Amino acid sequence: MSGTIAVNKLKEHPKNKHYFTDITGEKRNEVKNSIEVNGMRDPIKCTTAYTVVSGHQRLSIAKELGLTEVPVEIIDVDEWKAEYLLIAENVERRGQAESDPIKKGRIANFLKEYWGVKNGGDSSSRHNDENKTARDIAEVVGVQASNLGRTLKLNDLIPELQTLVSAKELGATAAGQLAYLTEAEQRAIYDTTAKKAEPITLTDAKDYRAEAKRAQEEKQSLADRLRKSEEEARKRQAEKEAEVRRLETDLEMEKGKQKEVVEKEVIKEVIKEVVPQETARKLKEIEKSRRKLEETLIETRERNRHLEKVDRSVKSDLANPLYDMYRSVSGTNGYLKVFREGNSFSREVIAGSDEKIRDKVLSELALAKNHIQDVERMFEGERTEIIDQK
DSSP states (O other), X not given: OEEEEEGGGOBOXXXXXXXXXXXXXXXXXXHHHHHHHHOOOSOEEEETTOBEEEOHHHHHHXXXXXXXXXXXXXXXXXXXXXXXXXXXXXXXXXXXXXXXXXXXXXXXXXXXXXHTBOTTSOBOOTTOTTOOOHHHHHHHHTSOGGGHXXXXXXXXXXXXXXXXXXXXXXXXXXXXXXXXXXXXXXXXHHHHHHHHTOOOOHHHHHHHHHHHHHHHHHHHHHHHHHHHHHHHHHHHHHHHHHHHHHHHHHHHHHHHHHHHHHHHHHHHHHTTOSOHHHHHHHHHHHHHHHHHHHHHHHHHHHHHHHHHHHHHHHHHHHHSHHHHHHHHHHHHHHHHHHHHHSHHHHHHHHHTSOHHHHHHHHHHHHHHHHHHHHHHHHHHHHHHHHHHHO
């Protein structure tokens, strides 16, 4: 349905600025001059709820020129289809999806979901009548098909880092490296660099990713060791329980034998077939054997309880966050010790380094020193509190 509509009835699509940057400069002036001289020849496309799908820049210019009505083409579509048309119409008019890498990534991600494009180019969506593939997505956003994965990966960046990329304060390649880190790791990097007011280079990003990978591998190794320790503890527990059951069975069997012997001896005593002294001797031997079995059973149970206590202590130490701090500080101390003891070599290294890296090292040492002092005070404060409580 076509016609004209009051400018103030039209609403901007909520995702317009999410996907596209407003045109500026000479290109905007060309559109403005054309509308001012010739009027708006192409109607603005909007939904039945008057949400603009195509024509945000023309609508903005119409308001700037003081126009009260504009031509429109009203289309009856659902929200998802309207969002797709917002992208398709803008890309067709502009000739490219976007120059902002972050917005390219958002457009690529929407098209991937809308067309149902899976890894390998397969598709499964009622919106993919033309059997679109990953190559089609790459063509729309203006990247090589081999680089589409990197563009999509930018969607995994935290909003703060996405803002830096859009502002060209962080390169897309470096950002792609940071996108592989967890949200917490990305936020820590952002907070650190924001305080230092230093840009994140590609080398920095690769170092951050490599360090995160090492930390993850070390964490996984620790988890594997803990799991192995738990498995060994469970195995020892099972073995001890089996030993206890065996001893209990032996004890019950021995008691049964004792009862049988006693019954036989009583019968013999009754019929006067056994000398009383011989019966007493046998009963004494049987009682001695029973006591020995009971002592062995008690010792086994005590060893089992001790092993359980040791296993719980090991598991508690490994799960304590202070254990990670201990390993990190211990590793750092080891490195600093080696560097300090190699006095002559270390001085040559310092003298042969440029001022920038020396300043960075001194800055990090000073920061580490402050952190160490703060943590020491926390430990001392906790120790004082414990003593006062006593």
